[in-house]
Amino acid sequence: MDIKSKVIENYEVLHQLPELGFMEQRTAAFLASGLRQAGYQVADQIGGTGVIGRLHGPQAGPVVAVRADMDALAHTVEGRETAIHSCGHDANSAMVLTMAEAIAAKGLSKGVLKIIFQPAEETLQGARRLIEAGAIEDVDILIGIHLRPIEEARLGQATPALYHGASAIIEAEINGVAAHGARPHLGVNVIDAAAAVVHAVNAIHVNPVVPASVKVTKLHAGGPALNAIPDRAELALDLRAQHNQVMADLIAKAGGAVVTASAAVGATAVTRIKGLVPAAEYDTVLIHTAGEAITEILSPAGLLANINTPGGEDFHFYKQSKPILKTCYIGLGGDVMPGLHHPAMRFNTEALGYGTCILLKLIDKLLI
Ligand SMILES: [Zn+2]
Numbered sequence: 534m535d536i537k538s539k540v541i542e543n544y545e546v547l548h549q550l551p552e553l554g555f556m557e558q559r560t561a562a563f564l565a566s567g568l569r570q571a572g573y574q575v576a577d578q579i580g581g582t583g584v585i586g587r588l589h590g591p592q593a594g595p596v597v598a599v600r601a602d603m604d605a606l607a608h609t610v611e612g613r614e615t616a617i618h619s620c621g622h623d624a625n626s627a628m629v630l631t632m633a634e635a636i637a638a639k640g641l642s643k644g645v646l647k648i649i650f651q652p653a654e655e656t657l658q659g660a661r662r663l664i665e666a667g668a669i670e671d672v673d674i675l676i677g678i679h680l681r682p683i684e685e686a687r688l689g690q691a692t693p694a695l696y697h698g699a700s701a702i703i704e705a706e707i708n709g710v711a712a713h714g715a716r717p718h719l720g721v722n723v724i725d726a727a728a729a730v731v732h733a734v735n736a737i738h739v740n741p742v743v744p745a746s747v748k749v750t751k752l753h754a755g756g757p758a759l760n761a762i763p764d765r766a767e768l769a770l771d772l773r774a775q776h777n778q779v780m781a782d783l784i785a786k787a788g789g790a791v792v793t794a795s796a797a798v799g800a801t802a803v804t805r806i807k808g809l810v811p812a813a814e815y816d817t818v819l820i821h822t823a824g825e826a827i828t829e830i831l832s833p834a835g836l837l838a839n840i841n842t843p844g845g846e847d848f849h850f851y852k853q854s855k856p857i858l859k860t861c862y863i864g865l866g867g868d869v870m871p872g873l874h875h876p877a878m879r880f881n882t883e884a885l886g887y888g889t890c891i892l893l894k895l896i897d898k899l900l901i
């Protein structure tokens with residue numbers, strides 16, 4: 534069977550098995566069985582429902598891993614909650630499985646090809662669980678691939694470097710001193726502190742060359758007694774930056790703004806960083822090689838420049854946990870409409886053949 538027919542067949546099976554993060558049992562069983570039949574050494578139930586396959590070449594060489602995510606999203610359709618592959622992880626897994634099968638059929642000439650099917654990308658937990666399980670300890674090169682919305686890439690186009698941004702949440706608790714509304718001088722009003730914090734956060738500036746933002750997304754203070762000075766407030770900030778260094782700068786400045794603005798009115802504040810996802814950091818040589826693979830499959834007109842996208846991806850925890858890892862991440866066009874995470878998300882399945890062939894070419898260049 535040719536690559537295009539095989540990847541559509543694999544996709545159609547996976548598309549019928551939408552499962553939420555860490556519940557990808559049937560998806561994992563199908564992928565593990567495909568890898569085993571192709572001749573891979575397979576370990577499953579890694580970090581929950583993860584599947585890892587290894588194929589060895591006859592000579593020493595790099596360990597090249599290709600990672601695809603497996604989970605679907607929960608949507609409410611006609612009043613019923615249902616899992617749907619609205620981010621296209623069924624497509625990503627189908628392309629990686631089909632590439633893995635085709636490589637096994639012809640064999641490697643050196644090194645190791647490692648296939649990583651990762652659970653729970655949408656909840657940003659899966660990569661960390663695989664890292665804890667040692668999934669990338671022996672890996673030198675790690676490659677990712679994802680379908681992109683039509684605004685970023687059309688059918689017949691792909692970028693070798695999809696740059697996701699960093700994101701983080703800071704939760705803050707401000708404590709003041711309660712008092713009677715008639716005697717405000719005996720208390721410390723946390724609403725005064727919170728208002729000062731909002732102004733201080735909105736006055737934060739970082740390098741304008743790098744897209745970044747910080748804003749207050751939650752403010753809760755005061756109780757049912759409208760004639761009392763409130764002594765406890767809760768705030769949350771949402772932070773975004775396209776570079777990890779700028780995110781570090783934002784986190785330091787935002788934390789400082791919360792604490793010092795609260796102190797300006799006599800309140801105290803504690804902050805907690807929650808949900809920090811790093812930005813993409815790729816290897817330029819690997820991006821170049823992936824660009825060559827894209828050009829050979831899609832022609833020079835199909836090769837897109839690097840794309841900056843504001844969304845996050847837990848793929849970048851791998852690089853964060855192992856800085857010498859060389860990574861790149863292919864963003865594949867497929868005329869995805871109306872958008873990723875939309876319950877009616879659809880795309881042109883011709884993209885599956887293109888994505889599989891790009892991965893095949895890239896592995897050819899690295900291990901054959
Ligand atoms: Zn998604």
Ligand SMILES: [Zn+2]
Pocket residue numbers: 602620621622654679
């Ligand atoms: Zn996704």
